[in-house]
Amino acid sequence: MTETGPAPDSWEYSLYIPSDPRAVTVCRRTLRLILTLHGLIHLVDTAELLASELVSNAVLHTKGPACLRLRFRDGVLQIGAWDADPEPPEPPSRLEEPADVESGRGMALVRACSDLWHWQPLSRMGHRGKLVWCELNAA
Template sequence: MPSDWDYAFEMPDHPRAPRVARRVVRLVLEEHGERELVDQAELLASELIANSHRYAKGPANVRVKRIGARLRVSVWDGNPDLPSFGTAAVSGPGDEAGRGLGLVRLCAESYGGFAYGAGALGSGGGKVMWFELGDEGAWRGLG
């Protein structure tokens, strides 16, 4: 079983933040020999970070953490509005939005989010969205 580790980094409120975050997630996983999880984690992390950039003002904090057989990626931002993962299928080809959380729902082994008010966790409020992947890196629901 892999050893536990934990990385956290802050992304500025910038249009390139999702792309930079994808590269950092990829680098962390490759450095730890987690190549089987790279593509899936990179895709899902970029969806959460892109949502943060689109709907929240200010920086986002990203955390990539290995706990036993699980990999958890979480994204914090200052917008306390918690989106719904929904139950509908992923958006159609002509839709310009709505795919991100659907992909997380379809591909992650577990996922969720929680909002908190001002003063909680030593901040002005916000939310954390997260997903987990296991060792097998299965792309649930896509094949």
């Protein structure tokens, strides 16, 4: 942090989205543009997968608004999805489970493809909810 604001290599974006499955595509495309403009194109494919899983869970499993949050600081990209459901996310299943399992693999992908993931209670826009987030090292 400098005296006039955040260091130039630190930034944060929030994209508030309705409870609509089409929001996942909007989030992916927005994330791609942001990472490209910040010179992090090497993270785009993995970051898109992670954001898609997090936002899909927020949109498909809750009734209220949601938000995609991207934060970059100290060489780490944090991707988070906030939703209006204060309940913790389902624990990640194992990717080795049978392929015909229709749900529950999203958080397993997040766990497998990120350097760290977690969740925390967080209120936004007057709603109690949670933020589920993961991190990717940019190096």
